[in-house]
Amino acid sequence: MLLITCPYCGVERPEIEFRYAGEAHIARPAEPSKLTDEEWAEYLYMRTNPKGLLAERWRHAHGCGRFFNAIRDTVSDRFVTIYKMGEAKPDLERLVVEAAQ
Amino acid sequence: MTQDFRTSAGGRIDRSSPVDFTFDGKAYRGFAGDTLASALLANGIHLVGRSYKYHRPRGIITAGSEEPNALVGIAREKGQNTPNLRAPQVEIYQGLNAESQNRYPSLSFDVGAVNDLLSPLFVAGFYYKTFMWPRSFWQKVYEPFIRSAAGLGKAPTDPDKDRYANHYAHCDVLVIGSGPAGLAAATAAAQSGARVILCDEQSELGGSLLHDRTSAVDGKPAVDWAADAIRALSENDKVTLLPRTTGFGYYAQNFVALAERVTDHLANPDPRLPRERLWQVRAKEVVIATGAIERPLVFPENDRPGVMMAEAGRIYLNRYGAMAGKRVVIATACDTAYRTAVDLKAAGVDVAVIADLRPDPAGVHVDAARSAGIRIEGACVVTGTKGRLRVKSARLGRIRPDGSVTAMGEEACDSLLMSGGWTPNVSLYSQSRGKVAWDEDAGAYLPGASVQHERSAGSCHGVFGLQAVLEDGYAAGENAARAVTSAAKRPKVPAVTGGEEGAGGTLGALPHDRDPARVRAFIDFQNDVTAKDVKLAVREGFHSIEHIKRYTTTGMATDQGRLSNMNALSVASKTLEKPIPQVGLTTFRQPYTPVTFGTFATTARGEAFDPVRRTPMHDWAVEKGAEFEDVSLWKRAWYFPKPGESMHDAVARECATVRESVGIFDATTLGKIEVVGPDAAEFLNRVYTNPFLKLGVGRLRYGIMLNEAGFIMDDGVVGRIAEERFHVTTTTGGAPRVLAHLEDYLQTEWPDLNVWLTSTTEQWAVIAVQGPKARDVIAPLVEGIDLSTESMPHMSVREGKICGVPTRLFRMSFTGEAGYEINVPASRGREVWDAVWNNVEAVGGAPYGTETMHVLRAEKGYIIVGQETDGTVVPDDVGMDWAVGKKKADFIGMRSLARPDIVVAGRKQLVGVLTNDPKVILEEGAQVTAEASPALKTPALGYVTSSYYSSALGRSMALAMIADGRGRMGDTLYVSTAEGAVAVEIVSPVFYDAEGGKQVA
């Protein structure tokens, strides 16, 4: 059972308190009706699914209820960094370099 | 029965407390403190089981959980058998009944032993070779044969009556194993102020110190030093000591699962105690101190009862006062077996000879044996054994310098103790995802780098000799504590005399002078895998150790091959002509030893498997004889049969009562969300297809919620309580999902909106009163609300009081009749219900359940999300385009309603279905086709989603989703039934009161 730190509660809790909520930083288009079918499909369904670092959304569903973002390594299952909703997405390439050091 | 093989004194048993038990129905006596294995040995019993494949007689080999042969089943009562318990771990108690396994009809005469004669048929991979063809034989011939002939032990036949507990624990340092290294580590960590858990799979803490007769620590006998160390730990309230507790699973981030056996050792356990407890431990640091396991020697007929590990012989002697035999041959490649010889000799056992593979054994342990007058033969190998159910003699051979062997004759003995050296026990390290590394000097795989916050201490990472092990343990404990607290103290390591490291060891099959075609030397005793099998597997092309394991089944025993792996690996390595590290080692996985299902389930069984949610009016329904159905976690009253009524009768009566008079229904389980804030209307406008900005205060609106793909995810009625306050209802099962969906958009897409969501599902009890007499029934109870249709029309909400209780009164209908849903604070639900029921009963009304609710809504063509919809249905598909706000700029899912696949013709649409024969009630899910007997592979036009008998119609009716359904009105189609296809007419899905006049009356 992984431990995940909630950036709002400031504590580490077992994974079972959390719910995964898909890839992060996919903003809902401001005016969906102006999008082509292809653009809408891109928003709805296309995800990066990388082997390595992935920015994803989690929710402290059984705690404070807040959604937050996390960078997780899909290979090692390790959380590299966790940040609040609305904060900028970290530079993944830089994180990879840092992790290697 | 006398205990002929019991020493006259010594050991940790209580000779003043005799314990009577039975083994295979025969009565024996042991002492308190005995294990089943030690008590049997004291009674001269070695034969305890039959092997899995050949049904060869087998004896006790080890004194630990790695025991491959002495597996027993124990049932405290009929139907409650626990199979595959390892006799060296079973503590005897007065009245214990243990049964051997894998034998029929008895241990000493077993018909399955014919397999042994047929052994050429049972070579490596025999499962794959024998049972492959013809395929049709599998179910009728092979599987029953395998099931009856094979299998370890008997599964219990009745539900487990025992209770199992769970406990979550946290600690700074978890120490697994309480031998010298573990005790030292726990002591060092505890002295540093750390929170420590020390667990050990044995009944008593202390590990090898408990059978060390000759070493001294701090000037005290080793066993006394251990007792003092354990006492000091037990007096420290930051230390938890857990004997009888196996660390069986090492998971991510130092999450370690332990299985504590709480009552298995007790004759009359208190029924309030759990049988076992699952400890789910989160440790900051882990010290693995699981010791090393002595390797068997692989020589012909090494599986005869009486052949045992040398260290086990010493454990049984020193800890339990049980002698393996009275005349013992010791076969070894390692000095530690000499300690056994010396101790046996001191106890009066005749040690016939120590046969050492090494040409010139030397060292302190060898010297001790020599000065005890024990005969030692170097370059000497056991080449076979004789005896039927117990060893009678050992055949010895001399190893020539060229490696060949010449016979030396036979040595009579009633026990043969062997040692091939020691294999560090890296199972838990391997479970922690660490990669073991081959250490050429140690001749063993040792833990490599730590992947988690753990360290190994003592012989499990190749440190031997008591002084070195203690030093290693103290250092591990100190370092673990240092990692979690700055206050770590450097402990003083006590001085040891004796207990020197024993050198030597061998791997793989030993040389012999026998006919290789006729003899078998076993590697894996439990699975009957011989050295020959491993060689054959390699010859047949299995070169990876993982493949060899699965093909031969070596290492697949209850100990995961801790006893056998290294010998198998060595044989494979030699056959492959590759060094061991290139052959690799199989991965050790959780659980370390078998764990009962009860321990995994703990308390999650029966009523406590999931929370069972009941409404405040549940007991009333029980009193009225309701049948219940599960809807998500809720128990909902399904229907209320009167005496003698079938379900069909009851539902027909309830439906008719609602249509003609009035019914009362418990709607408490519906999800409820209070949406509050200045932007509440704007928010709802974005999440529902319907327009919400202009909904007046005091008005209700039915709303449909889509996901972003355009598909219906939930529906419900929304009431505007105040300008900035809405009362939203959801489906019973959809409540948590809807709240999470709304929070998601609110928190992540529209954080600028000033609106907040609060679940009020359980704040309110909800009493639905539906039918022409609904108003008359509640009117006398309501205060402060004008119930007239003019003042409170259909789809409106008012606040006031009912029976003196504050209420939010909804005028709405899910039945097509005029009706109300009375929301009252949950704790007042029952009293208001009782009052309303009084009035309902007085006018001839009835309670109704979910089945009647389903029928009534189906008569009106109202959908149920999840029944008519399946996650691929848009509003227009179910004829609810009217609920989609055409003038809205955006709402969740709106863009998707314009997707090409949504606007295309031919989508399935909701229709009504009437069978030509009004008595036929279709099956929900039945396929709808254009022809009665369509050609194979013709796609169905659709399927039935709801189907009932309608008392209002006096006939059956159904709803269905059918391709282009609205264009097929009046058409005849066919629906498959168990009796063949039946003709149906496609009609409007609204069967009852299509004008809708009743509900607004």
Place this chain on the structure above:
Amino acid sequence: MPEKSVYSANAHLSPIVVTSNVRVEEAAPLVRLSLRGGEAAASHAGASIGAPLPLEPLTSTMADKAAAFWLGPDEWQIAIQEGDATAVFERVETAMADTPHSLVDVSERNRALIISGPKAAWLLNSQIFLDFDEAVFPVGMVTRTLFGKADIMLWRQSEDIFVLEAWRSFMPYVIELLQEASRELEAA
């Protein structure tokens, strides 16, 4: 410490668990309000109940017969031992009139248990995976978490007294498992 905790055992009900070292009792009914909004709303609400609402995560504040619990960065639960939920609601609602917020009466949604005694933490650890070491879970800490499969709110009122709240329909499940875990304490 305030004179009287907001939670007191319901005198009309017999205790759920009584052993020599742990008691489980149902708390008497009280008024519970769920407040959502910003710190300004919280400040007005705090003034109206006489206890400033906690702004530090997972903390609580107490006043006489009242307490406020931090449940999320914009979410508090206010508990007041007073008879009339409507009156309390109106008082707090009025205090926040000019500030965007959501105040919802959830008095009836939850039931509360008081778990007390030297074995209280041990008993809770049968189903709760939190570390109750006082350095990790100090007095005054409050959190939502899981009790087995039930969502709960847990507050450490004092070293040996915990308050556990759950939605009312989940409470029989919680009680059954607490009783189950406590049985061995009677044996020991």
